[in-house]
Amino acid sequence: MVRAIITNAPNGGVKIENVNINEPEHYEVKLRPVYTGLCGTDRGEVLGNLSFAYNEPGYNYLVLGHEAICQVIEASENPYKIKPGDYVVPVVRRPGKCVNCRIGREDDCSDGDKHEAGITGLHGFMRDYFYDEAKNLVKINDKNMVKVAVLTEPTKNVMKAFEVFDTVSKRSIFQGDDSTNLTKNCLIIGTGSEAFLYAFMAREYRFNVFMTNRHPVGEEKLSIISRINADFYDYTREDPLKGIDLLIDTSGDPGTIFRFVRKMNYNGVVILFGTNGRAPATSIDGEDIDYIIERNISLVGSVDGAKRHYLRAVEYLEKWNYSEGSVINRLITGVFEPEDVSIFTKKPENEIKSVIKWS
């Protein structure tokens, strides 16, 4: 019996209770979560809004949780040198059989036949302990970053998206004639946790970073934006932006996305990342298509990330934890007990990222 936070996918609901999960016949590592994070996907499952979610076969429930930092309890010898006591982040997606899955790029799965822990047919990480293979674990070498490492999973999405940007932007010379992005503008739509993580990384790419949102933003968020030298842009007022070179959307709202697509500079890249299946429709016409063509603009969807992106996430979270730990830690706005399952249905006020501490 193991204590776990479960739902019944795709119908929804949430409770914490002791459940019977079969121990795997073969496993390399036994793990206990230290922190698990919560995101819109978890809440979507609990609300029964994610029709694609489903229980692990053989169970009439699904353990929630795909963002975690865990400690290794047991480990057999393995090529990744994962040992008892190590802190690790487990990857979410598990491969199918397509060409991308075969090379460790299940984030680019060609046929959709992959699984995601805590979402599609595979129990998640919100339980007192679980088992895994060493290959699926990303080691955290720096013990100072154990708490901030709960952000590894969302940050890996950012790293994948920037890898896509790197590839796509090579279709022409994107940077200025000093070979850098110093004179280029990046606008990020949204001010949730993913938006902030994108802002942190856009700054490392040396863009002039702007964040925007339909809604007014509270003091705390404005303070963080200011601390990372980004600008908040209230688009209901006069427009200060000369033109956008990289647009990153975390809202999933077509109206907002295309509002800004019409302000892209030549050779601009638009990263579509945020999803909101129930966002209202917007209208695009022949002039929008024309604008995209004449300026050689690229719009690219980007989902998930591979193990390499988890490693990159750790690399940068470690840096940010040192150089501006007081800022990056402010993204974690609440630490809850596993029993506080109400946070799945009621978003804490001023939440950026809520996490659960497993003692």
Next chain:
Amino acid sequence: MVRAIITNAPNGGVKIENVNINEPEHYEVKLRPVYTGLCGTDRGEVLGNLSFAYNEPGYNYLVLGHEAICQVIEASENPYKIKPGDYVVPVVRRPGKCVNCRIGREDDCSDGDKHEAGITGLHGFMRDYFYDEAKNLVKINDKNMVKVAVLTEPTKNVMKAFEVFDTVSKRSIFQGDDSTNLTKNCLIIGTGSEAFLYAFMAREYRFNVFMTNRHPVGEEKLSIISRINADFYDYTREDPLKGIDLLIDTSGDPGTIFRFVRKMNYNGVVILFGTNGRAPATSIDGEDIDYIIERNISLVGSVDGAKRHYLRAVEYLEKWNYSEGSVINRLITGVFEPEDVSIFTKKPENEIKSVIKWS
């Protein structure tokens, strides 16, 4: 005085008359057109529909024409070894000062400060003779292809678009596990001359090629489609397509584009090429954005092409002229006299590509 087909940009109109154009002080090559081709852009200018078109500074008219195959009349020595008697295709775009223009990639101009012969501030090629620099000329070595070479300019757009595809599709493993596109589907929207040129090239990439159109297509076009082993797909009927890996739009119609975006396979690429500023609007919603993201789909605008793409165009037109000259030549549906300026205002029936022969 030189005989030229002129308009008054952006107001429109068309006439052929003798005009006075200053001979350049320095030039390397004097040219006489052999064939010039006509496309929607020329007609748009004549109808006064292209607000961005403008006359060459110092003139109250603009010589039309950006698709041409010419013969060299005079040439001074030059590093490109262009000599009198050579057949050449002049490139359309002329560089500004941005980073892309500086390296011969004015097709990817970063600031819009380039010029296009016959369209924006630079006299075009529809005149008895004109002058140019050798660097702007693409030599046609194979004299058997002089006529078909009038298709070089539109074909270079295809080559650029496929180069963009090559770059963007590297964001994941696009090809099947045999390393080829043999099991991949390419759908081309439209059945105009550009659409056919895309189909020729998609076939070289070994896609299963499909063409589609809102309108019924005549016998001649169906016959060409069949001859190049493509399939015509009537989307008002039941849908035979399992999924699209590469979607190429030559229509500029948002409704048609997004109809098929919703059928893209994972890692699919959408090339936006055709423009139609007055195409009606369509509606896209949160689920459309979600679809693009979850499948890692890329939508990329692609305009024009660089000199390297003209060379590639010549390379393949030469091949197609040999291997299936009877098909590729059928794309040229009418040869007219310079005096037949009515073809600018009245599209000949069953036109794919109309060209003017300059004796």
Next chain:
Amino acid sequence: MVRAIITNAPNGGVKIENVNINEPEHYEVKLRPVYTGLCGTDRGEVLGNLSFAYNEPGYNYLVLGHEAICQVIEASENPYKIKPGDYVVPVVRRPGKCVNCRIGREDDCSDGDKHEAGITGLHGFMRDYFYDEAKNLVKINDKNMVKVAVLTEPTKNVMKAFEVFDTVSKRSIFQGDDSTNLTKNCLIIGTGSEAFLYAFMAREYRFNVFMTNRHPVGEEKLSIISRINADFYDYTREDPLKGIDLLIDTSGDPGTIFRFVRKMNYNGVVILFGTNGRAPATSIDGEDIDYIIERNISLVGSVDGAKRHYLRAVEYLEKWNYSEGSVINRLITGVFEPEDVSIFTKKPENEIKSVIKWS
């Protein structure tokens, strides 16, 4: 019993005789060779010079032959639409389990655990009939090129090498400021069949093409070089080359390679392709290393090619067969009977490529 040309790898020897080869339990296609080609590898095996060659497990001989164009005798239904009567080229390498093999890139095998028909543990194509899977067959659609298609296998190596060039040369701007290779020099070391195929392709890339060799070259080869607008460069005389941008070696001779590495231009690329395990040593010193570094030069080994490169090979051989069939066919300098096994031990005079016709 099937008539086959066999050796005893790695010891060598060659004979044609009727042998018993087990029919595979499951196969999709039965094939009969039409032409098979001969190269240095076959002769190396026969002479016992290739220590890495070995017999197919369970046999005390190895059927020779890895260059073939075959006709399909029987075929079950398959996704590649290979049908009886089709002409096809079988691929040589068969995948192991590494990441590259898993995605159809056994040419880039990461662990050496692949097989090569006619060379390493897998019977080759020099027999009256054999069996294969459809996935391993490359269809020849153009019946006019059946004979020239025997060059597909060597040409696929060229296509892979140019793909490597495409990737590696992206480390900086390689092309001139007109975006092309028109002012760039490609030097090819060697004048064997592979060297000529490289020259054909370098010309398509629009390089100024030069070929060179330690030995004087006969009239026939000089005539072919001239016909493809390349220049033969006798490096025992004064040096006409200003600098080399792309150097392709087919000799495997270190002394010749480094003689020309020292003449590379900035950002130059050296393709190492030809192997000659017994080539004499040469000396390279600190200044050679310095030269490579200061000029950002890349030296890249390239072996074999994937199915995609076979398709590209067919694409270009088809073109060359049409546009200059009289030249490309001159590369096939002799057509022999299967019984003429003496050609494995005695190279016919003035050979470029010898082939065997299987009636």
Next chain:
Amino acid sequence: MVRAIITNAPNGGVKIENVNINEPEHYEVKLRPVYTGLCGTDRGEVLGNLSFAYNEPGYNYLVLGHEAICQVIEASENPYKIKPGDYVVPVVRRPGKCVNCRIGREDDCSDGDKHEAGITGLHGFMRDYFYDEAKNLVKINDKNMVKVAVLTEPTKNVMKAFEVFDTVSKRSIFQGDDSTNLTKNCLIIGTGSEAFLYAFMAREYRFNVFMTNRHPVGEEKLSIISRINADFYDYTREDPLKGIDLLIDTSGDPGTIFRFVRKMNYNGVVILFGTNGRAPATSIDGEDIDYIIERNISLVGSVDGAKRHYLRAVEYLEKWNYSEGSVINRLITGVFEPEDVSIFTKKPENEIKSVIKWS
């Protein structure tokens, strides 16, 4: 008059004296060095060993120094927002007119027609003050890293080299089937300051990092190697390395380089970085060439770095200064006065990096 450390290039010699350098007519920024670093190039110039070095035109001396961290004394308004009081690193190379120089990539200069401050025709940074354009300055935002920022210039070479690796390694799947380098080996030849900076970065790429050297290495270096979780490999003893995936040479010694080229794994990449014009010759034979080809190995020279690489260098030095400042600072083994010009001719014992502090 300004106090400066000068040589007479290419003859050599070194002295510190007050010299007259014309103030530029137009400049954006006036700078005073805080620290300047010393490397083998400076010593080579002083010893008269670098035949390519030359004085700035109009002067019979050359101010030395290309590694510097400076403070801004005066600044006019500029698009890079460089202001008085800012700490900045000036870039070394200044562009010529080639295609690479035109886009800010003078590190990849196509014709050699660039200049290097303190080396080729341009006064260096070892003087009490100098002038520059804002575009050539890389801002250091984090005041905690002023001292370690003197390593920016050597570190930018590392960043360029890894960018080259990123590009070249895309010719096949380089990473393991978990999409990372965790099971890949990187061997760095040399134990000087550049070698250590490569080791720091190879670790961020998650290679298993090994360093090696012809000579025994002192306690201090062994301790640093251990602290960064690398292994020192004494190649005069039995060989512990299974195979090398990335080989980085900082020695310029052909014998050592090819000793390890023969141990490269399939698809391995060799970065040639270190130069030593007087290194003794080594012998390479046909089997070496064969080895490179059969394994698809790439050997690439890499010199200098662009402004983008300076920014990347700052990004990582900032991280390392925080996460292991005690280690990265140990690379700076001596801080000297400008008057201590003897360090140009006599290498301090156990030197990794010597720097000069300009008060």
